[in-house]
Amino acid sequence: MTKFLLSVHVLAAILAVGSITVAASMFPRYALRALGGDGEPVDDRAPGIAALLHRVCRAYAVAGLAVPVFGIATAAQLGVLADAWLIASLLLTTIAAALLALVILPGQRGLLDRADPSAPADGARRAAARLAMLTGIFNVLWATVTVLMIVRPGSTTGA
Numbered sequence: 001m002t003k004f005l006l007s008v009h010v011l012a013a014i015l016a017v018g019s020i021t022v023a024a025s026m027f028p029r030y031a032l033r034a035l036g037g038d039g040e041p042v043d044d045r046a047p048g049i050a051a052l053l054h055r056v057c058r059a060y061a062v063a064g065l066a067v068p069v070f071g072i073a074t075a076a077q078l079g080v081l082a083d084a085w086l087i088a089s090l091l092l093t094t095i096a097a098a099l100l101a102l103v104i105l106p107g108q109r110g111l112l113d114r115a116d117p118s119a120p121a122d123g124a125r126r127a128a129a130r131l132a133m134l135t136g137i138f139n140v141l142w143a144t145v146t147v148l149m150i151v152r153p154g155s156t157t158g159a
Contacts, residue, residue: 002077009070016064017142023056024104024135028128031111035124047115054108061100068093089148096141104138107131 030053033046068090075081111131114124 002074005070005074005077009067009074012064012066012070013146016060016067019060020057020064020100021135021139021142023053023060024100024108024138025132027053027057027108028111028132028135031108031115031131032125032128034115035111047112050108050115051112054105054112057100057108058105061097061105064097068097083152085148085152089145092141092145092148096138096145099134099138099141103134104131107134 027050030043030046030050033043034050036042071093072081072090075083075086080086107127108131111124111127114127
């Protein structure tokens with residue numbers, strides 16, 4: 001059962017979190033292109049691409065809930081729920097999830113709303129830069145969790 005739980009946990013992390021990191025990283029560039037930011041002419045395809053990237057982030061954020069669920073189930077099977085590396089990973093995962101749900105996704109929605117011709121486009125470049133920075137922080141949090149999952153400080157496996 002442990003192998004099954006771990007397999008689902010790892011697959012969910014690769015598919016869900018990997019998709020979010022890529023889509024969220026690409027979003028600010030296409031949002032700016034949709035608004036004609038950076039001195040570029042408005043790209044007619046950019047609003048659709050930005051909207052698609054936002055939908056990918058939203059959908060995979062929901063699917064990504066499987067990552068901690070199966071991770072905790074795996075940890076319970078292995079008897080490591082009280083290990084410091086796991087607690088640190090859960091804390092970082094919670095911070096990353098909160099950043100995604102409370103800041104990144106609403107920030108993307110805000111930039112998409114600015115692409116609406118009836119909405120003012122003031123500050124779009126600054127908003128896109130802030131969103132890119134926060135997405136980078138989200139990605140670093142997940143990279144740190146990945147390293148903790150592999151290295152597992154204090155582990156006797158020699159990893």
